[in-house]
Amino acid sequence: MRIVELPEIQQVLTGLDVLPLIEAGFVAYSEGRAVVPPVGELILDEGETHIKYGFIRSEPWYVIKIASGFYKNPERGLPSGDGMMLLFSQATGQPVAALLDRGHLTDVRTAAAGAVGARYLAPRKVARIGIAGTGVQARLQARHLLPITECRSLLAWGRSDGKLEVYRRDMESEGFEVAVTKDPAELGAECNLIVTTTPATEPLLQAEDLRPGTHISAIGSDAPHKQELDPAILSRASLVVADSRAQCRERGEIAHALDAGAISPDQVSELGEVIAGKAPRRSDDDQITVFDSTGVAVQDIQIASAVARAVGIAAS
Amino acid sequence: MRIVELPEIQQVLTGLDVLPLIEAGFVAYSEGRAVVPPVGELILDEGETHIKYGFIRSEPWYVIKIASGFYKNPERGLPSGDGMMLLFSQATGQPVAALLDRGHLTDVRTAAAGAVGARYLAPRKVARIGIAGTGVQARLQARHLLPITECRSLLAWGRSDGKLEVYRRDMESEGFEVAVTKDPAELGAECNLIVTTTPATEPLLQAEDLRPGTHISAIGSDAPHKQELDPAILSRASLVVADSRAQCRERGEIAHALDAGAISPDQVSELGEVIAGKAPRRSDDDQITVFDSTGVAVQDIQIASAVARAVGIAAS
Numbered sequence: 001m002r003i004v005e006l007p008e009i010q011q012v013l014t015g016l017d018v019l020p021l022i023e024a025g026f027v028a029y030s031e032g033r034a035v036v037p038p039v040g041e042l043i044l045d046e047g048e049t050h051i052k053y054g055f056i057r058s059e060p061w062y063v064i065k066i067a068s069g070f071y072k073n074p075e076r077g078l079p080s081g082d083g084m085m086l087l088f089s090q091a092t093g094q095p096v097a098a099l100l101d102r103g104h105l106t107d108v109r110t111a112a113a114g115a116v117g118a119r120y121l122a123p124r125k126v127a128r129i130g131i132a133g134t135g136v137q138a139r140l141q142a143r144h145l146l147p148i149t150e151c152r153s154l155l156a157w158g159r160s161d162g163k164l165e166v167y168r169r170d171m172e173s174e175g176f177e178v179a180v181t182k183d184p185a186e187l188g189a190e191c192n193l194i195v196t197t198t199p200a201t202e203p204l205l206q207a208e209d210l211r212p213g214t215h216i217s218a219i220g221s222d223a224p225h226k227q228e229l230d231p232a233i234l235s236r237a238s239l240v241v242a243d244s245r246a247q248c249r250e251r252g253e254i255a256h257a258l259d260a261g262a263i264s265p266d267q268v269s270e271l272g273e274v275i276a277g278k279a280p281r282r283s284d285d286d287q288i289t290v291f292d293s294t295g296v297a298v299q300d301i302q303i304a305s306a307v308a309r310a311v312g313i314a315a316s
Numbered sequence: 317m318r319i320v321e322l323p324e325i326q327q328v329l330t331g332l333d334v335l336p337l338i339e340a341g342f343v344a345y346s347e348g349r350a351v352v353p354p355v356g357e358l359i360l361d362e363g364e365t366h367i368k369y370g371f372i373r374s375e376p377w378y379v380i381k382i383a384s385g386f387y388k389n390p391e392r393g394l395p396s397g398d399g400m401m402l403l404f405s406q407a408t409g410q411p412v413a414a415l416l417d418r419g420h421l422t423d424v425r426t427a428a429a430g431a432v433g434a435r436y437l438a439p440r441k442v443a444r445i446g447i448a449g450t451g452v453q454a455r456l457q458a459r460h461l462l463p464i465t466e467c468r469s470l471l472a473w474g475r476s477d478g479k480l481e482v483y484r485r486d487m488e489s490e491g492f493e494v495a496v497t498k499d500p501a502e503l504g505a506e507c508n509l510i511v512t513t514t515p516a517t518e519p520l521l522q523a524e525d526l527r528p529g530t531h532i533s534a535i536g537s538d539a540p541h542k543q544e545l546d547p548a549i550l551s552r553a554s555l556v557v558a559d560s561r562a563q564c565r566e567r568g569e570i571a572h573a574l575d576a577g578a579i580s581p582d583q584v585s586e587l588g589e590v591i592a593g594k595a596p597r598r599s600d601d602d603q604i605t606v607f608d609s610t611g612v613a614v615q616d617i618q619i620a621s622a623v624a625r626a627v628g629i630a631a632s
Contacts, residue, residue, distance in 0.1 A: 001416065003319060040356045040367060042378060047409050051356060051367060051380065062358060064367065064382060066402070068409030082409050084402075086382070093363050093384030093398050098414065100317065 001095040004311055009101050012310035013108065018303065019119070019147070022112040023275050025302035028056045029244065030272025036297045039247070041223075046072050047080075048223070052297035060315035061087040061096055061308065065300035067106045071199075081107070081136070085304040087313075097308050105307065109299040111140035113243060113271075114195050114217040117291030119148050120274050120281050121239060122193045122215040126151035129176075130191030132184065132204055132228065134158040134167040137197040137219060142171055149193065156180045157187050157204075185209040196220050196228040207232035212286040218253045219293045229253045229290070231262035238287035239280060240268050244296045252294040317411040320627055325417050328626035329424065334619065335435070335463070338428040339591050341618035344372045345560065346588025352613045355563070357539075362388050363396075364539070368613035376631035377403040377412055377624065381616035383422045387515075397423070397452070401620040403629075413624050421623065425615040427456035429559060429587075430511050430533040433607030435464050436590045436597050437555060438509045438531040442467035445492075446507030448500065448520055448544065450474040450483040453513040453535060458487055465509065470494045473503050473520075501525040512536050512544040523548035528602040534569045535609045545569045545606070547578035554603035555596060556584050560612045568610040 028034045033056055040051030047070030055062035067083035074080055081103035087096040099105060126149045131138050134156060142154060154176040158164040164180040171178045181187065187194055188209030198204060198220045205216070207230050220228050234240050234257035242248035245268055249255060257263045269279035271291060282289055309315070344350045349372055356367030363386030371378035383399035390396055397419035403412040415421060442465045447454050450472060458470060470492040474480045480496040487494045497503065503510055504525030514520060514536045521532070523546050536544050550556050550573035558564035561584055565571060573579045585595035587607060598605055625631070 035358065037356060037358065040353060040369060042351065042353065042369060042371070044371070044378065044406055044409075046407060049378070049404070049409060051369065053356060053358060053367065055358065055360070062360065062365070064365075066380060066404075068404065070407075070409040073408055076408065078408055078410065082411065084411060086400075088365070088382075088384065090360055091362060091386075092389050092392065092394055093360075093365060093386040094394065095398065095400060095416070100411070 002097040002313055004097060004099045004307070006100060006102050006104060008311060009099055009104065009307055012307055016306050016310060018108060018112045019116055021302045021306050022109060022299055023116050025298040026116065026243065026272035027276050029296060029298040030270045030276065033057050034298045046070050052295065052300055054297040054301060055090055056298065056301055059305060060090060061305055062090050063087055063297065063301040063304045065106065065297065065304070067103055085300055087304055087308050097313050099304055099307055105303050106300070107136055107140055109303045110137060110219060110293065110295060111144040113293045113299060114141045114219050115144035115148050117217040117241065117271060117293065118145060118193055118215060121241065121289040121291055122149065123213045123282065123285045126193045128153045128155055128191045130155050130157070130187035130194040131197065132157045132187060132194065133197035133220065134160070134163040135197065138167060139170060141195045141197055141219065142176060143174060151193070152176050154178045155187060155190055157184050158182070198228055199226060200228045201225055202227060203230040204228045205233060206230045207236050210288060212288065215289045217291045217293060221252045222294050224251045224255065227253065227256050231257040231260040233288070234290055235262035236288055237290045239282065239289040241271050241274055241289070241291045242268050243271050243293050245270050247294050247296060248292050253290065253292045318413045318629055320413060320415045320623070322416060322418050322420060324627060325415055325420065325623055328623055332622050332626060334424060334428045335432055337618045337622050338425060338615055339432050341614040342432065342559065342588035343592050345612060345614040346586045346592065349373050350614045352560070362386050368611065368616055370613040370617060371406055372614065372617055375621060376406060377621055378406050379403055379613065379617040379620045381422065381613065381620065383419055401616055403620055403624050413629050415620055415623055421619050422616070423452055423456055425619040426453060426535060426609065426611060427460040429609045429615060430457045430535050431460035431464050433533040433557065433587060433609065434461060434509055434531060437557065437605040437607055438465065439529045439598065439601045442509045444469045444471055444507045446471050446473070446503035446510035447513065448473045448503060448510065449513035449536065450476070450479040451513065454483060455486060457511040457513055457535065458492060459490060467509070468492050471503060471506055472496045473498070473500050514544055515542060516544045517541055518543060519546040520544045521549060522546045523552050526604060528604065531605045533607045533609060537568045538610050540567045540571065543569065543572050547573040547576040549604070550606055551578035552604055553606045555598065555605040557587050557590055557605070557607045558584050559587050559609050561586050563610050563612060564608055569606065569608045
């Protein structure tokens with residue numbers, strides 16, 4: 001088994017075009033070419049760990065991804081997230097590679113999903129990008145939108161002045177013109193492409209705050225207790241798109257909206273269907289659209305396999 | 317993260333007393349001190365992979381164990397089983413060690429469970445040990461019975477003359493007096509401590525073949541489609557003991573017997589309860605007893621933690 005450490009992973013990532021990989025993964029998933037069992041989950045006193053795993057038929061490897069979030073780690077001087085991706089032969093079960101990415105590949109594949117959602121669902125003319133959150137994902141989401149839209153005006157929402165200020169500086173250095181706010185309603189009023197990246201457990205964005213034509217990629221809610229969007233946003237939306245219909249019944253914004261009776265299951269399409277033209281994209285500039293990203297193993301499979309190939313692991 | 321390869325694992329295993337570790341794990345599990353989510357499972361064309369994971373409260377680490385069985389591997393000159401055990405900090409989620417044991421620790425903790433079952437449930441005087449199967453587990457189960465019983469007479473059942481002959485030779489070199497048979501009824505007629513280790517999907521042992529006073533440790537059936545025992549054996553048994561009551565509702569001999577209506581759930585006790593004196597042991601030499609081993613993550617947690625300590629990993 002080849003052990004690949006983070007610096008080598010980061011190096012090969014610069015040469016990978018991640019968005020098409022993630023798109024292909026979602027299409028494989030929605031076409032039933034992927035086997036993705038339910039997420040494994042460990043809830044500990046100070047954190048949680050997810051195990052996402054599965055394979056795409058006709059590919060050489062299956063992937064088991066382990067990702068943890070321990071929210072007190074920063075107090076200890078450690079990053080809150082950690083993780084690794086393990087690849088095994090579909091033919092023999094033998095371990096092929098351990099990508100010790102410390103959670104970075106999960107961060108990247110998550111950001112890529114948000115950007116793919118925006119590529120197919122955002123309005124043609126983005127007035128301003130709204131980002132809720134000031135953490136790693138708030139940075140990566142903005143960066144992954146660069147090839148998707150020409151808009152470079154960004155409004156960031158956060159709770160901490162200090163973190164907003166650092167975020168502003170960082171994103172300005174990446175080419176955005178950045179304003180910050182502590183009022184989430186301002187995101188809705190000014191932005192028509194919004195990405196929410198917080199660990200919120202109560203709705204942050206309200207339906208009445210949104211302007212017509214807004215697309216939201218809802219990224220933060222990946223566990224049943226997390227929620228960033230008022231369910232009324234989903235009921236007002238013309239298109240509600242899940243990364244995985246099955247998974248979004250259990251977790252994410254769609255689960256909350258279904259529980260609240262705000263939408264019915266037959267209103268939910270899957271991103272892989274949208275990409276493949278089997279479900280509608282946005283059809284006019286006044287529609288509200290929501291992409292609910294809970295994180296599907298097929299994203300891990302795609303990015304892990306691409307990194308493994310890029311570091312020279314043969315598909316034998 | 318410390319990477320520990322098989323030779324080092326094998327070396328430290330010689331200094332570990334595995335049975336008490338496994339006993340303590342079962343007790344922790346039955347007392348509710350362990351968190352063990354349902355088994356993750358991937359079914360591929362040529363094999364299957366199980367993910368078992370969890371933690372014991374008050375211990376430093378949580379463990380994720382990956383074990384695969386690919387039954388055509390021997391045709392390719394590869395062992396059918398493979399696997400690894402990963403340890404992470406319960407406080408921070410950070411990876412601590414990867415024990416690249418190729419499945420050996422799973423084999424050992426499984427054999428230890430069979431021996432623990434025999435320690436608490438086998439009749440005082442073992443006339444003859446019966447082993448169904450001729451593979452790795454058939455060898456390890458016999459070896460782990462050496463400290464449990466003085467009996468050195470062993471009858472092995474298998475389908476292949478060649479494999480039986482190799483098994484006979486191997487186990488004779490470990491101090492057993494070995495006879496072989498291709499008739500499973502002979503195991504029932506001659507042995508009162510039987511260990512079944514096959515991947516059978518239909519019952520191998522029938523109730524009418526057993527002598528009174530027999531204990532069976534049923535090891536092979538770890539997946540819903542596997543079965544080694546006639547459900548009537550469980551209905552005839554005075555004691556039916558699960559490694560995990562929850563897991564044995566879904567897989568193993570107990571699941572089949574429950575499905576067949578041969579036993580009711582309230583007849584099933586747990587090995588950890590038996591060890592702790594909270595459920596009955598064998599009370600006379602004529603009882604039939606069955607221990608159903610489906611393999612619980614708590615065994616993996618215990619053996620992985622012990623190996624990690626033995627190779628010098630500190631519980632910080």
